[in-house]
Amino acid sequence: MTTPDILLPIESTLNENPGNGALVSAYLETALATHQTQRAGQFLAAYLNQLGIPLRLKLGRALCDEGLYAEALEFLPEEGAESQLWRARALLAMGQRSEATDAYYHAVAENPTLEDFALKSELDGRVVRIDAARNAARVTSIANEETRESDVMRLIQPEQRRIVFADVGGLDEIKKQIRRRILTPFQKPTLFQRFAKKAGGGVLMYGPPGCGKTLLARATAGECGATFYNVQVSDVLDMYIGESERKLHALFDQARRNKPAVLFFDEVEALGGKRQYNREATSAKLVSQFLAELDGFAQDNDGVLILAATNVPWAVDPAFRRPGRFDRVLFVPPPDQAARRDILAGLMSNRPTSGPIDLDFIARNTSGFSGADIADVVETAVDEAIEASIDRGEEVPLTDALLKFALKQARSTTLEWLSTARNYARYANEGGQYDEVLDFLKTFGKP
Numbered sequence: 308m309t310t311p312d313i314l315l316p317i318e319s320t321l322n323e324n325p326g327n328g329a330l331v332s333a334y335l336e337t338a339l340a341t342h343q344t345q346r347a348g349q350f351l352a353a354y355l356n357q358l359g360i361p362l363r364l365k366l367g368r369a370l371c372d373e374g375l376y377a378e379a380l381e382f383l384p385e386e387g388a389e390s391q392l393w394r395a396r397a398l399l400a401m402g403q404r405s406e407a408t409d410a411y412y413h414a415v416a417e418n419p420t421l422e423d424f425a426l427k428s429e430l431d432g433r434v435v436r437i438d439a440a441r442n443a444a445r446v447t448s449i450a451n452e453e454t455r456e457s458d459v460m461r462l463i464q465p466e467q468r469r470i471v472f473a474d475v476g477g478l479d480e481i482k483k484q485i486r487r488r489i490l491t492p493f494q495k496p497t498l499f500q501r502f503a504k505k506a507g508g509g510v511l512m513y514g515p516p517g518c519g520k521t522l523l524a525r526a527t528a529g530e531c532g533a534t535f536y537n538v539q540v541s542d543v544l545d546m547y548i549g550e551s552e553r554k555l556h557a558l559f560d561q562a563r564r565n566k567p568a569v570l571f572f573d574e575v576e577a578l579g580g581k582r583q584y585n586r587e588a589t590s591a592k593l594v595s596q597f598l599a600e601l602d603g604f605a606q607d608n609d610g611v612l613i614l615a616a617t618n619v620p621w622a623v624d625p626a627f628r629r630p631g632r633f634d635r636v637l638f639v640p641p642p643d644q645a646a647r648r649d650i651l652a653g654l655m656s657n658r659p660t661s662g663p664i665d666l667d668f669i670a671r672n673t674s675g676f677s678g679a680d681i682a683d684v685v686e687t688a689v690d691e692a693i694e695a696s697i698d699r700g701e702e703v704p705l706t707d708a709l710l711k712f713a714l715k716q717a718r719s720t721t722l723e724w725l726s727t728a729r730n731y732a733r734y735a736n737e738g739g740q741y742d743e744v745l746d747f748l749k750t751f752g753k754p
């Protein structure tokens with residue numbers, strides 16, 4: 308005995324009253340419940356515009372599960388993130404990789420919580436090994452023949468965006484100094500010639516960690532038209548005797564040949580530490596070489612500028628401060644309230660938010676925070692938002708409450724540095740070198 312065909316009477320009723328939307332839904336539900344997906348697909352193709360989006364999605368998914376991809380595509384709407392994701396699966400199964408990739412990215416752009424790594428790697432192609440550009444390190448990465456080389460490099464190397472002064476919050480006085488000392492001389496050489504003023508020389512930035520020294524240097528590179536050499540300590544230090552000095556000399560030589568040029572030494576204490584602290588005679592030699600190069604400058608130096616940064620200025624050899632060497636020493640302080648607000652606004656731009664966000668409240672309550680500490684507050688809030696988004700299956704934007712919650716867990720990291728600096732400023736303030744720190748400490752804490 309055969310079971311009665313329960314779909315048949317609904318089909319004939321529908322054919323007589325094609326406008327009955329409720330009956331269409333009931334038909335689909337019944338068909339799915341009785342596992343007659345394919346039949347429902349064939350019959351409902353004529354009633355497509357009477358099916359609501361949720362029902363079309365439901366049928367499309369069921370057809371995908373049965374492996375009926377072409378039929379599924381008929382029902383899966385082209386709008387709606389979830390539907391796009393299923394379209395991507397169906398299209399990929401049918402071998403239409405580029406359409407599938409398109410659909411996938413539409414889906415994820417609309418609802419990032421739908422990101423499906425397994426599907427994405429399938430879309431991207433097979434897994435291959437790439438020899439990272441001659442650096443010996445072997446990096447495994449996902450790519451295919453169509454992956455552009457630049458994209459591969461981006462996977463291996465974090466992308467370095469061009470940074471300009473506008474990206475650095477606050478620090479107006481220092482920006483002004485850098486403008487005057489570094490940017491203007493290179494932009495208006497004639498004016499400088501008229502006054503017989505030489506472009507070049509040295510600027511040393513010091514201050515607590517995370518307050519923007521390296522960021523400022525990168526912004527300077529982004530702003531100035533000169534060749535910018537970012538010198539890594541590892542570019543110079545060498546285990547063989549005499550090699551470090553030779554490399555340092557070569558670097559300076561190269562800058563001189565390509566002027567106008569800026570040579571940036573980050574964490575300069577590693578190369579120019581106090582000679583009395585260095586038990587190894589070789590590092591003392593390196594400091595001497597460094598000083599000689601700076602002086603070599605004073606003679607044929609026009610158009611080469613040395614920028615250096617450190618967070619342990621007391622470990623840098625005092626001979627570096629002599630005029631003609633690093634004769635401009637700039638204190639990069641923790642940001643004041645206005646600067647903190649600036650930094651916050653920069654960090655919050657381009658992030659999904661909802662409701663009013665009281666940036667001033669956070670700026671007021673982060674006295675002593677470095678730029679990096681503030682970035683950390685925002686990162687904590689972002690982490691929470693992402694976690695909530697994944698739990699809820701939809702994008703949860705950043706809110707004022709989330710930021711305040713993150714703020715409660717954060718702490719300032721500059722205080723330790725400031726108290727060390729205060730001792731140096733009190734007891735070892737030769738030539739008033741730490742006057743700016745003392746000035747800062749006097750006003751510190753006052754808004």
Ligand SMILES: Nc1ncnc2c1ncn2[C@@H]1O[C@H](COP(=O)(O)OP(=O)(O)OP(=O)(O)O)[C@@H](O)[C@H]1O
Pocket residue numbers: 474475476477478514515516517518519520521522523616617618642650653677678679680682
């Ligand atoms: N003024 C600022 N404006 C915007 N972001 C800032 C600022 N200061 C710090 N930050 C944030 O903090 C991060 C760390 O800053 P940076 O690397 O420049 O610190 P630093 O002074 O070089 O510290 P260190 O002495 O430890 O090298 C930056 O990448 C940036 O995200």
Ligand SMILES: [Mg+2]
Pocket residue numbers: 520521522573574616
């Ligand atoms: Mg730094």
